[in-house]
Amino acid sequence: MFDDLNLRFYNFPNPGAAFSSARQLRLNTEDPQLIRVKNAILSPARTGKMSANPDHSKYKMLGGVYSQSGDLLAASRMAQEVDQFASTDEPNIATSSVSVKRRIEIGVYLGWYVSHHGHFLIESLSRLWCAEKLADHPDVKFLFHFAGHNRGKGLHPDHVKILSLLSIPEHSVEFIDDWTTVDVLLMPTQAQSLNHYTHPDFASLYQHISGKVAGLSDNDLPEKIYISRQNLNFFQNRPFNEVEIEGLMRDHGFEIIYPERMDIIDQIRTFANARVICGYLGSGLYNAVFCNENSHVILMCGEPNPRPPLHHFLIARLTNTRLSVLNSVVPLEYWKGCWIDGRVVDRFLRSVEGVSQSAGKTWDWWPETQEPGDQMERQIMLHHAVFAACLNQPERYRPLMQRLVRYSGGPAAALDLIPVLWSLCGGDARLEELSRHLVSLTAWTLGIFEWDDGTDLDVKLVKKLNERHLSPGASKAYSEILENSGFQAGATMIGTGQDPMAELDKAAD
Structure with a gap:
């Protein structure tokens, strides 16, 4: 799939070695399936240890869909990475011992709901490739297992609006918090998996969402945007010199946006209209799924996130956008926070035709001297x-x-x-x-x-x-x-x- 990508690495001594793990990414050639299950049994969402070792601190999400004979359906697990699953449950259950608390006549299983915006866009929507076939049916319930801290909180308001653009009203969404039976359950398989694969036709879902809000005074929207993390705190991976980087981006003609202060409809419109999008690796940049073809996404990365931004390669392939990856983030020794090296960003922007409008001197907020007293x-x-x-x-x-x-x-x-x-x-x-x-x-x-x-x-x-x-x-x-x-x-x-x-x-x- 890399042959089809308009991809550029900047300031990487050896980009091939740095991003060798990106070879795990692929485009699905098989179409996703819509599985019909009669008398399905859904186990409640919960968490469990990933290992019997008491020193193992990681947890996994437990919850799934069983056949009427008590077998866990593999398609109900949430695929993530290569040959990994973020959710699972017991492979078999004794159906006679299950205490069912709720019965639903017709349901559509959408997997796991994650309130984190980036994960919602990539994972929680991954089964909605067939939304147009299933929406607007008054008797259908759309079923989610909830992940982690979402318990009892319901849908995030932004996600209510996104689902409504897919003709899925909030009242038709239910969370599986106890043993539930569904007379007829439709289970779409995942069209994409985080950091692993996507399907080329899945782009139509994001295009459908952005198309619903297009044309609403788009003339006032900026063509070049920088996604700032200034309003986040330092415990949310906010670069320490974000204010200075904002000034640099303004000098290059970018408008600074703060997604957490914007209505989700305005976010979608802004990304769909933008010609150039730049930002530090984080949730806001996943809105690039709404970009138009031939847009240019500039992604700043590096330490303290040594892993390459794998799924952004898939997004670029899915949306047919140009992707530039800048090694411009400098870690702090005693904290997970970071600095963004403005010199790298400035040099890159000046090197790309049609991106920078800065005619001033080279940005040198970061002193060239490395003397310990600078x-x-x-x-x-x-x-x-x-x-x-x-x-x-x-x-x-x-x-x-x-x-x-x-x-x-x-x-x-x-x-x-x-x-x-x-x-x-x-x-x-x-x-x-x-x-x-x-x-x-x-x-x-x-x-x-x-x-x-x-x-x-x-x-x-x-x-x-x-x-x-x-x-x-x-x-x-x-x-x-x-x-x-x-x-x-x-x-x-x-x-x-x-x-x-x-x-x-x-x-x-």
């Missing part, structure tokens, strides 16, 4: 320090702070970078915890190693910080850090313009 090294070490602190590993963050102070020639640079980090972490769910660690790092940088209690630390920090004559922005950041740590009185003293010593004396009274 700004990038200091920032990376600071991130290491804070997130090692969040993991309660002081043996990591204290030596890193020592290096940071030593390379910067004193604590001034460190004190300038801590507010920057606070700003970057502003959307994090663990803001209070982070602020406490930043207070600790600030105290350590200022040489405050001992204090009697919280009030004493408050007074010492405020005094030391005000002696530094911080900028208004840094003063505001440190005030917020202290406030989030519970130091209300001390935080109000920073950068107020009043006599610091007078305020400290007043607070001590």
Whole structure:
């Protein structure tokens, strides 16, 4: 299938070796089947250990479809990867001992519902290649097993809208949460499997969905889009320098989009209209299934995800789009987060005719020098320090702070970078915890190693910080850090313009 792909690797020393595992991908030549099962028995969705070994932490999804004689139907398992299954169940059951809680007359088995958007598009829709034949029938129930944390939560609102575009109303969808019998069950086989195969005709499903929303004021939609992860927190694989990368993409004429803030209909329209789509490997980029032919998808990858983005090769083949894979992601040693090397992205965009409109100088936010004292090294070490602190590993963050102070020639640079980090972490769910660690790092940088209690630390920090004559922005950041740590009185003293010593004396009274 690679002979038919318009595929380019960029900045890979040996792309053939790096992506050798992509040879497992294939296009199905056999058409998917619609299996009819009389008096089917469906076991409830649940989870189980993948190994009897108590040290084995991985779980598998349990639940499937049985014949009336009690045999597990292989087609009900969710295929994933090569010769692997994400779901299974006991191969045989004693039907006489099953306590059936529900009976359905006519049902269509759709496999496993996964609320994660990318997995929903690729896996939960994989049996709906025959949607037009089955929809709009008032007596038909569409049946899902639910995966993991979806239990009891129902369909995500975005997925309700996507299914409605396939003429499947929400009220006709049911989850198998107990033993259920179905008089007549229709079971479409999977048309595609994550990171393994797809069927060329499956493209019509995505085209049908995007076609339903086409023509709704498409003239106002951008031709070049960058999928930002800025609004996600650092525990969701958000690049640490996403804000800077957004600026780079704007310089090249891209419009920045935040899929999590968009209605799913607007997302589909935006991707269907775009001529060039760029983003870091993640859920938002799976909307590329709605792209038009001859669109150009630019995928940033690398560490900390060493595996190649296998299914994006299948999407490119399915949609007949051009795919460029950039090795532009740099890992952080002590955290799963990453930086995006803007130099690689900038050089690539300038090399592709019709993509870049930037006439400015080459983007060099990442310094070319690799001296240990450069700004990038200091920032990376600071991130290491804070997130090692969040993991309660002081043996990591204290030596890193020592290096940071030593390379910067004193604590001034460190004190300038801590507010920057606070700003970057502003959307994090663990803001209070982070602020406490930043207070600790600030105290350590200022040489405050001992204090009697919280009030004493408050007074010492405020005094030391005000002696530094911080900028208004840094003063505001440190005030917020202290406030989030519970130091209300001390935080109000920073950068107020009043006599610091007078305020400290007043607070001590």
